[in-house]
Amino acid sequence: NAGVTQTPKFQVLKTGQSMTLQCAQDMNHNSMYWYRQDPGMGLRLIYYSASEGTTDKGEVPNGYNVSRLNKREFSLRLESAAPSQTSVYFCASSEARTGVREQYFGPGTRLTVT
């Protein structure tokens, strides 16, 4: 049981390049999320997927696209990277039922855009 996995762990991009961050969970969770964490700051929600087949914008969606490929996988794409997108990106998942439903986080992807 690996929990939430993210690839890659580190990435350096040049301005204008594109890339896709991958996330997968093996806990059979319905809901998945993408956050970014800038140095010394909290997490800001980029996009989330309440269930397979649905995605919704979070607080800072501009410059990103997402795909909920199946129940396990939720990818984040940067079409044209900008230095302002330098950040640590966290993927998370949670169950969609009543109760606590805390989020389980992946280890993060550290992205630098030069």
Add this chain to the structure above:
Amino acid sequence: AQKITQTQPGMFVQEKEAVTLDCTYDTSDPSYGLFWYKQPSSGEMIFLIYQGSYDQQNATEGRYSLNFQKARKSANLVISASQLGDSAMYFCAMREGGTGGFKTIFGAGTRLFVKA
């Protein structure tokens, strides 16, 4: 709109003493959940404690308790008997909605330093 505020950028506490980390929130949804997470220097996010808006009692999990004051819209985390391993960033988070709610937002965090 949802809003989470943590006004203490940094806090110091002596080992074995208790410390309170502040969190206030704003929402118009009567159904919401409040969370606290810990982020050590290694970077992972660790879930600590949860409080539902309809819960009558304050949540407790071991040395962690949540001082929930609904009328004041505050959800402070209390750590009792601090340990050196408690040194970390602490984030308050809120999720609106009942079974249909998924969007969760985080505060800016409080960095806790535990002194020996």
